[in-house]
Amino acid sequence: MFEALIEGIVNLSSPHSLLLLAAGSAVGLLFGAIPGLGGTTAVALLISLTFGMEPWQAIILMGGVMAATSTGGSVSAILLNTPGIAPNAATTFDGYPLAQQGKAGMAIGAGATASALGGVIGVISLVAVIPIMKAIVLLFTPPEFFMLAIFGLCAIAVSSGDRLLQGLITAIIGLMVGFVGYYDVTSTVRFDFGIPLLEDGIKLVPALIGLFAISEMINLAVKGGSISEGASDVEISRISDGVKSVFKNWSTMIVGSGYGTFIGAVPGVGGTVAAFLSYSTQAQRDPTPDIEYGKGNIKGVIAPESANNAKDGGSLIPTLAFGIPGSAETAVFLGVLVLHGIEPGQKLLEDHQDLVFTLVVALTVSAVFATLVVLALAKYMALLTRISVHMLIPTVTVVALVGAFALNTEIGDVVIAFIFAFIGYFMIKFNYPRVTFTIAIVLGSITELSFHQSMLISDDQFSIFYTRGLSVFLMFLTVLSLAFPTFRRKMKERKLAKQEAEK
Amino acid sequence: MRIPEHRRPSAYYILVILAVVVLFIATSYQYKITDRMFPLMVGYVAVPLLLMDLLALTDSKLGEKLSIFFSAKTPTEVDEDADPTERTISQELMIFVWMGALVLGIYLIGFLPCTPVFVYCWMKFRGGYSVKESAYLSIGTIIFVYVLFEIILQYELYPGIFLYWYG
C-alpha cells in the first residue's frame, strides 16, 4: 500500500501531470460555480480529451475536476444564493445571509477552507476503508436505506427550528414532488398528467435552479438595491476570518466530513443528503447559537461545505469497490475508467493500487488547489454582491435558465425551473423553509422504494426493520434527533434564566 | 375567530397549497395500491398540518396555542420575525410577467436571441441604464453564453420550438 502511495505521488509530480491537475481543477471550479453545469457535465465533457491519454493521466484530470466542483459551487451559493451544484444548496442557508451582511469574503474563506479540509478527510477515509470496503457496502440493504431516509427526513424537519410546522408542510410538498414520474418498483408513471417530460420525474437540478437562483432574482427585483445593501465596505474582505473560523470550529468540520464520507458512500443517497444532514446536525448540536442558523452563522457554512467535499472520497468507495457509482459524477467517472480498459471492482483495488493512489493524491491536491484559487480571488468575487441588482438579475437569470436547459438539453426543464422559481419566491415571501423542501425531494423516492423493497423481501413482515443491527442503530439516531428540540428548548430556557439572574 | 388583515396573504397561500394537496390525493386514487400507498399517506398527513397552519394565523386562543406549540412564539412574535420588505401585488405581477415573457420567448425563438434582448431591456427599462451600458452587458452575456455552451461544450442551445422540430 505504501509503495502504491509513493507511486501515486510520483505520477503526479511531473510538470505535465500538475498541469493536467490544474486544468481539471480550474474546469471543476468554473463548472461548479455555474448552476446547471456541475461536475457531471465537466467530467463528461472531458472524456473525449482523455482518449489519447494514459489511464493515470485521465485519472489525474478527472480527480482534479471532481475535487474542485463543490468548492466552485459554494462561491455562487454564498454570493448569489444559487447552489452551483445540488449539494451546495445547504450552503445558501447561512452563506447568503452572510453575503447580505457584507461578510461574503468571510463566508467564502470559511467555505473554501472547510472544502479543502473536508476533501482531505474524505480521501483519508477512503484510504482507510479500502480494506473493509466490501463489508460497508454490503451492510446497506433496503431496510437500512429506509431507516437512513427516515432519519434524514426527521433530522431535517426538526432543524427548521421555530418554523417547524411550515417545515413539515414544505417537506410534504417536497415528498409529493418526489413521487412524480416513473416508479421503479411497479414501473408505473405517476402524477405525470400526460406530460412526457414528467415521466422521468422532476429533475433536481432545474428545480434547485428555480428554487434558489431565479426565485432570489425575483425577490431582489421586488426589493431593489444590491445583495449586500446597507452593509459597510470594511467587512467585505475578511477572508482570513473565514479561514480562521474553520479551525476555531474544527469539530463542526470533522462531523461534517464524517457525514460526507459516510453518506457519500451509500449509493443513491449522495452529497445533497450529506450536506443537508450535516447542516441540520450542526444546528441541533448547537442549541444556543450566537447567531441563529439561517441568519448568517458561519458554522452553517462550514458544516455543509466540509460534508460536500468529503463525499468525493466517500462516493468513490462503492465506485471503486463494486463499480456501483455513489453519485452521478462518479457514474461518469466510471465510464472513463471503462473507456481506458480499467475494470472497477476488487481487481482495480488489488492489481492497480498505483492508479487508486494516483486518484487519491490527485483528489487531495486538487481540493487544496481549488481552495487556494478561491481564496486568492475571493476579494474580487465578493464584489459581485455590491453590483446593482439591475445588472445582476437579467444576467444571472438567463445564465441560470441556460444551465437548467443544458443539463439534459431539455426545454421543459426551463419551464420546471420557472415554476420552481415561483414556488421558491412564495416560500421566501411567506417564510417557509426551503431546506426541508429540497431534502424531501431527494429522500421521498428513496423512502418509498426501500420500504416497498423491504416488504417484498420480508414477505410483508415489519420485523425486517427492527431485527437488523444497522437498521436499529439508525432508528435510534432518528429518535435521538427528534428528542433534540426538547433538549434545545431546555438549554435555551436555562440560558435565559441565567441571564435573568445576572441582571 | 377571524384572520387579521395583515395575515390574509399567508392564509391564501395556505389555501392554494391545500388545493394542490387535494388534487394530489384525488389523483392518487387512480393508481394501484402499491403506487398510491405513500402518496395517500403523505397527502392525508398534509391536510391537518395545513389546517393547523391556517388556525395558527387566526386571532383565537387555539391559534395562539398552536403557534406556541410549534414555534415557541406567539402569532404576534411570528409577525415580527417576518420579512419586513414591502411587496405590492402589482410589483410582483410585473416581475412575473417579465420572467414569464423571457421563458415564453426562449420557448418560441430560443436562447440566442432572447438572452441579449432580455438583458438589454431589463437594464434599460427597469434599471434605467444608458443604451451603451445596457448594450455592453447584453453583448457580454450573449458572448459568454455562446462561447461556453455552444463552442466549448458543443451544446445545441435550444433554437425555439419551430427550429427544434423542423430545423
Next chain:
Amino acid sequence: MISKITTGALALSAVAMIASAPAQAMDFPKKNITFLIAYGPGGGFDTITRKLGPYLKKYLGGKVNIVAKNLPGGRGKKAAAFLAKRKPNGSHILMFNMPGHAMPNIIGEKAGYDVRKIDWLGRVAQFRYIIVTSAKKGKYKSIQDVLKAKSQIKIPITGPGTTGYLASAILWNALGVQPKYITGYKSSSRYALGVIRGDGDLTILAKGSFKKYVSSKKKKRAAFKDLKPILEITNGKSEFGVPTTGEMGQKDLAILGGDRIVGTTPGTPKAIKDKLAGALYKAVTDPEFVAWGNKVGRPVAPLNSKDATKLVGQLYSYYVQYKDILSASNKKTR
C-alpha cells in the same frame, strides 16, 4: 400471422421509400453526424457510442466529425422519438436498445417512433443471459434445486416491463417456476449486488456483466466473486460448465438477451443509408475496436444492415407474443 403482415408492410414501405428517394447524396457526408445516446453519460451505451464514434468517422472518409450527444429521457424513448422526427438525411443516428426500445410499440404506448419503420444500419453488440446466485448466501446451489424448490424463489430485478424483468418472466414461465420478484433496482449491477447481500435468491444477468464483475485474477475479497452461475440461456455449450436452456429442451429461449442496433431516421435515401451502414460495419469490425470490446467485456457482434433489419423483425414478433405480461405490468389503474 400479424407479424407476417407487419413485416410485409415494412418491406413494402421500405421499397416505396427507396423508390421515391432522389438519387442524391453521393457526396454524403458533408456535415457532422450526431450520434445520439438514449441514456445519460456514464452508462454502457454512452461508453460504447463514444468509443465507436472515431472509427465511424474514419470509415466515412474522416472529413466530418461524429458528435456524440446524450439525450436521456423517458427510459430511452426521447432520443428515439427525436431521431424519428429528423429530416431523413443521415444527419442523426442512434444505437437502439433492443428489445427495450420496442416495448412501447409492442404494448401500443405512445412513443413517437416505431421500431418497425426505423432504417437499420447494423448491429454493434449483443448480450445473452445467465442465471446467477450467491455462492455464500444462496439457498439454491443448482438449477435442479430451484426447479424442486418448495418455498417461493425471490428474484431481485428492475421494474416490470424492463428488459431484465421480461426476460426473467419469460424464462421462469417456460420452466414452470413461479417466483416472487423484488422489483425497483435501478440497474443490473444494483440487483446483482442485491443477490450478494441476500435481498433475494438469484437473478438474471448479462454474461458480459458477470464476466466483468468476476474477472479478477486474485481470489480474495471480491464481493462480486460471490456470484455463481447456475444456468446459461443458450442453445450452444455453456461457457461456465453449467446446464443450459437448450439442454433443458427450451430452444426458443435463446433469443432472450439484448441487441445494440444502430438505426437512423425512417425514409433515409438508400445511397446515404448504404454508406452509413457500410462504414458502421467496417467500424465495428475494426481490429482495434474489436480488441477494446474484448478487453472491457463488451465483445462486438456485428451484423449488416439487412440482417439487423431481419433481427428486429424477429425480436418484434417474438416479444409481441408476451404482450399480455408486458401490458399488465404497465397498466396504471387497478
